[in-house]
Amino acid sequence: MAFNPLNWLMGLFSLDIGIDLGTANTLVYVKGKGIVINEPSWVAVEKRTRRPVAIGAQAKEMVGRTPANLLVVRPMKDGVIAEFEITKAMLGYFIGRAHQQTVAPFPRPRVVIGIPCGATDVERRAVYDAAMAAGAREIYLIEEPKATAIGIGLPINEIRGTMVVDIGGGTTEVAILSMNEIVVSRSLRVAGDEIDQDIMNYIRNRYNLFIGERMAEQTKISIGSAHPLPTEKTMVIRGRNLVTGLPEAIEVSSVEIRDAISNSIQVIVDTVKDAIDEAPPEIVADLIETGICLSGGGSQILGIAERLNDEVNIRVWVAEDPMTCVARGAGMILEHPATINQFTASLDRFSSRR
Numbered sequence: 376m377a378f379n380p381l382n383w384l385m386g387l388f389s390l391d392i393g394i395d396l397g398t399a400n401t402l403v404y405v406k407g408k409g410i411v412i413n414e415p416s417w418v419a420v421e422k423r424t425r426r427p428v429a430i431g432a433q434a435k436e437m438v439g440r441t442p443a444n445l446l447v448v449r450p451m452k453d454g455v456i457a458e459f460e461i462t463k464a465m466l467g468y469f470i471g472r473a474h475q476q477t478v479a480p481f482p483r484p485r486v487v488i489g490i491p492c493g494a495t496d497v498e499r500r501a502v503y504d505a506a507m508a509a510g511a512r513e514i515y516l517i518e519e520p521k522a523t524a525i526g527i528g529l530p531i532n533e534i535r536g537t538m539v540v541d542i543g544g545g546t547t548e549v550a551i552l553s554m555n556e557i558v559v560s561r562s563l564r565v566a567g568d569e570i571d572q573d574i575m576n577y578i579r580n581r582y583n584l585f586i587g588e589r590m591a592e593q594t595k596i597s598i599g600s601a602h603p604l605p606t607e608k609t610m611v612i613r614g615r616n617l618v619t620g621l622p623e624a625i626e627v628s629s630v631e632i633r634d635a636i637s638n639s640i641q642v643i644v645d646t647v648k649d650a651i652d653e654a655p656p657e658i659v660a661d662l663i664e665t666g667i668c669l670s671g672g673g674s675q676i677l678g679i680a681e682r683l684n685d686e687v688n689i690r691v692w693v694a695e696d697p698m699t700c701v702a703r704g705a706g707m708i709l710e711h712p713a714t715i716n717q718f719t720a721s722l723d724r725f726s727s728r729r
Contacts (some may be wrong), residue, residue, distance in 0.1 A: 389474065389477070389482040389483050389484040389485070389512070390405050390406060390473060390474060390477065390482070390484050391405075391406040391484060391485045391486075391706075391709040392404060392405050392406070392470070392473055392484050392485075392486055392487075392706065392709070393406075393486070393487045393488075393489075393522075393702050393703070393704070393705025393706030393707070393708065393709060394466075394469075394486060394487070394488045394489070394506075394702065394705060395488075395489050395519075395522075395699075395701035395702035395705065396416070396451060396462075396466070396488055396489070396490075396502065397416055397451065397454070397543055397544055397545070397701075398416060398449065398451045398452060398453065398454055398543060398544035398545030398546070398566075398567075398568065399415065399416060399449075399543065399544025399545070399567055399568070399672060400413060400414065400415055400416055400544065400672070400698065401413075401414060401415075401416045401431075401465065401469055402698070402699055402701070402702035403469050403470075403472075403473050403702065404699075404702040404703055404705060404706025404707075405473055405706070406706060406709045406710055407710075409703075409706075410699050410702060410703065411472075411473055412469050412472055412473060413698070413699070414430075414431035414432050414469070415431055415432055415434070415435040416449055416450065416451050416465065416544075417430070417431065417434040417435040417437075417438065417447055417448070417449055418430050418434050418447070418448055418449075418450055418461050418464065418465050419433075419434040419437050419441065419445055419446070419447045419448075420445070420446055420447075420448065420461060421444060421445060421446075422443075422444055422445065422446050423444070425460065425461070427461065427464045427465070427468075428445065430464070430465050430468045430469075431465075431468070431469075434447055435447075435589075438587070438588065438589060439587050439589070448461060450462040450465060451545065452545060453491075453545040453546055453564045454490070454491040454494070454519075454543065454545040454546035454562075454564075455490075455491065455494055455498040455501070455502070455545075456498065456501045456502060456505060459501060459504075459505060462505045463505045463508045463509050464509075466505055466506055466509035466510075467508075467509035467510055470482060470484060470486075470509055470510050470511070471510075481510070482510060483510060483511065483512035484510070484511055484512065485511070485512060485513040485514075485515075485709065486506055486511040486513070486514050486515070487514075487515045487516075487517055487522075487705040487706070487708050487709055488502055488506060488514065488515070488516055488517070488705065489516075489517055489518070489519040489522040489523075489701040489702070489704070489705050490502055490516050490517070490518060490519060491518075491519055491546045491548060491562045492518050492519065492520060492548055492550060492557065492560040492561070492562040493546070493561075493562025493564075494562075499516055502516060503516065515708075517704075517705060517708065518550075518557065518560075519541055519543075519548045519701050520539050520541060520548050520549075520550030520552065520557060520560060521550075521552065521555075521557065521704070522700070522701045522702075522704030522705045522708075523539045523541045523548070523670050523671075523694075523700045523701050523704055524537060524539050524550075524552055524668075524704065525703075525704035525707055525708065526670075526694075526699065526700035526701060526702070526703035526704030526705075526707060527539070527668055527670065527694045527695075527700055527704075529552075529665075529668065531552045531553070531554075531555055532554065532555050533553075533554070534553065534554055535553060535658075535661040535665065536551055536552070536553045536558065536654065536657075536658030536659075536661035536662055536665065537551070537552050537553070537661070537662075537665050537668070538550070538551045538552070538650075538651075538662055538665070538666075538667045538668065539552070539667075539668050539669075539670060540643075540647055540667060540668070540669050540670070540674070540683075541669075541670045541671040541674075541700070541701065542566050542567065542643065542669065542670075542671040542672070542673025542674050542676075542679075543566050543567060543671040543672065543673065544566055544567040544568050544672065544673075545564065545566055545567075545568055546562055546563060546564055546566050547561075547562075547563040547564075547565060547566045547643050547646065547671075547673065548560070548561075548562055548563075548671075549561040549562075549563065549646055549647055549650045550650075551650060551651075551654050551658060551662070553658060553661075558654060558655070558658060559650045559653045559654050560650070561646050561649065561650050563642065563643065563646050565639050565642045565643060566643075566671075566673055567592075567595070567671075567672055567673045569639045570595055570599065570636045570639050570640075570673070570676070571588055571591040571592050571595060572591070573635050573636045573638065573639055574586075574591040574594050574595060574599070574632060574635050574636065575587075575588070575591045576635075577631070577632075577634075577635035578591075578612060578614065578625075578627070578635075579617065581631070582625055583616060583617045583618050584612070584614045584615070584616060584617065584623055584625060585614050585615045585616075585617055586612060586613070586614035587614070590612060590613065590614060594610065594612060594627070594632060595632070595636070595676065596675070597610050598610050598627070598628070598629040598632050598677075599629070599632050599633070599636060599676050599677065600629050600632065600633045600676065600677035600678045600679075601633065601636070601640045601676055601677070601678045601679040601681075601682040602633075602677070602678025602679070602681040602682040602685070603633075603678070604629055604677060604678060607628055607629045607630055608628065608629040609626050609627065609628045609629070610626070610627065611624050611625070611626050612624065612625055612626075612627055629677070636676075640676075640679070640682065643673075644682065644683060644686050644687075647667070647683060647686075647687060648686065648687060651687060651689075662689055663689055663690075666689060666690035666691060666692055667683065667687070667689055667690070667691045667692070668691075668692060668693075668694050669683070669691060669692070669693045669694065669697065670693075670694045670697040670698075670700040670701075671697055671698065671700070671701075672697070672698050674693050674694070674697045675693070675697060675698075680692060680693055
C-alpha cells in the first residue's frame, strides 16, 4: 500500500493498544498504562437511521427503558461481529477515548485484537476491516487463548503443556498450549449469555415470571453456582407475572439457580474433558503439575473451579482479575514489539501499514 505521510505523522502521536472485543464487554489496554477502558459492548442507535446515540455503560443503562425511536443492541454475537457498522462506531468511540489525554486529534494506533479460536476467515476479516475503518493504522489478530495465557503470565513458550479455559459472554475458549502454539483447542458458543438465558427460562417456567437480561445476569453473579456451596444463598428477583401482567417479586435460592444452569455448565465441563482426552499423554502429565487456569467473567461463577477439579481430577484455579486477561495479553505483546510476529504470524495476513 502506498505510503501515507499524514497517517505516519498521526501514528507518531498515537498509542499502541490491545483490545478484547467481547460479546459482553470491550476492554482496552494502552501500552505503558494498563487497562484504561472496561465497558459493556452495548450501543444505543436510532431505529430509522441506525445512528449511535450512546455507547458502552450509558447504552447498557438504557436496556429495556428506551422510547420507541431507539434500539439498544450488542453488535457482537458469539464473539464475532454481527453488526459491522455499529461495531465500527463502537471501536472508533473506544479508540478515541483511549487517546483523550494525547495530542492526536485523529489517532491512528497500532492495535492487537483478540479473536475466538473458532472464528472463520470471513469473521476475522470483518474484525480487521472494522478496526481499520475505526481508525487503526496497523492491526494484528491474536487467538484469545494465547492472549489469555500471556495476560495471566503462563509459561507458554516452554516445552510443557499449559491449559486455559476462558468463559466469556458469547464463547468459551478451551486451549492447551505448548511452545507458543495451541496444541488442542475448542471454541464453544455456550458461555455467559447462554447461562443468563437458562436463568430467564427457569424463572419463567417455574414461577410464570418474566425477567430481563440484566436481572438474569445479576442473579448469575450473586447466587449462580456450579458446585454446592458451604452456605447456600438466596436473593429476590423482580419481574412481570405472565398470568396477571403485574409486577411481582420472588425469592430464589442458589440451589434452584444451580439446577437452572446445570446443562450449560455440563457442556463446558464436557468440552474441557474432550480437549484433555485429545491431548498427547506427555502434555496431560504436564497439566497434572501446572493445572488448568480459568479466566473470563464466567470463571467467577461460584464453585466452577471446584466443579471442574472434581470432574477432570486436575487442579483448577481462577486467574487474578480474570475479566481482563485477553486485553492484558494483547497489550503486553505491544510492550515487547519483537514478540508480535511470534504470536500473531499465522493471523496477521490482513495486516498492512498505512
